[in-house]
Amino acid sequence: MDTNTLLNRYAAGERDFSGVILHQANLADADLRGANFGGADLSGVNLSHANLAGCVLNRANLTNAELSGANLNHANMSDTNLIGAQLIRANLEAAHLIRADLRSASLILANLTRSNLSEAELSGTDFSGAILSYANLTATNFNEAEIIGADLTGVVISQMEMSSERTHPGLSHKWVTWAG
Numbered sequence: 001m002d003t004n005t006l007l008n009r010y011a012a013g014e015r016d017f018s019g020v021i022l023h024q025a026n027l028a029d030a031d032l033r034g035a036n037f038g039g040a041d042l043s044g045v046n047l048s049h050a051n052l053a054g055c056v057l058n059r060a061n062l063t064n065a066e067l068s069g070a071n072l073n074h075a076n077m078s079d080t081n082l083i084g085a086q087l088i089r090a091n092l093e094a095a096h097l098i099r100a101d102l103r104s105a106s107l108i109l110a111n112l113t114r115s116n117l118s119e120a121e122l123s124g125t126d127f128s129g130a131i132l133s134y135a136n137l138t139a140t141n142f143n144e145a146e147i148i149g150a151d152l153t154g155v156v157i158s159q160m161e162m163s164s165e166r167t168h169p170g171l172s173h174k175w176v177t178w179a180g
Contacts, residue, residue, distance in 0.1 A: 036056040038059055048086075093113045097120050131151045
């Protein structure tokens with residue numbers, strides 16, 4: 001499916017785009033609220049400043065996706081591949097990211113208030129300046145994650161996830177790429 005077909009179908013009222021292949025599509029600034037992209041291939045897609053509030057993105061492939069400034073409020077992103085994704089200043093408030101893979105993703109200044117990231121893979125993720133207030137981070141892997149300046153008020157997390165053996169704030173992982 002191409003970008004124009006997707007946008008036309010959405011405008012006509014269609015919301016189920018599960019399993020669609022939109023590799024490297026440009027959907028910047030698109031309003032796709034409430035759409036179902038479960039199991040979709042959105043790798044390398046540009047969704048910067050898109051409105052994806054309430055979207056279903058579970059089991060989707062968003063490797064190296066550009067989601068900076070996107071609204072993902074209440075989105076279901078459980079079991080989603082977000083390796084190397086850019087989510088700078090994204091709104092992920094109350095998003096479901098259970099078992100999501102965010103290795104080396106950039107969530108600088110992102111809002112993750114009340115998000116559920118339980119069992120998520122967060123190694124090498126950059127949370128610099130992010131708001132993680134009241135987020136659920138139980139059983140996550142924070143290995144070498146950057147959390148400098150992050151707001152961790154009321155975060156649900158065990159001592160093991162934040163031990164010095166697993167977390168190395170301040171290391172840079174900008175050299176990691178997932179190009180294929």
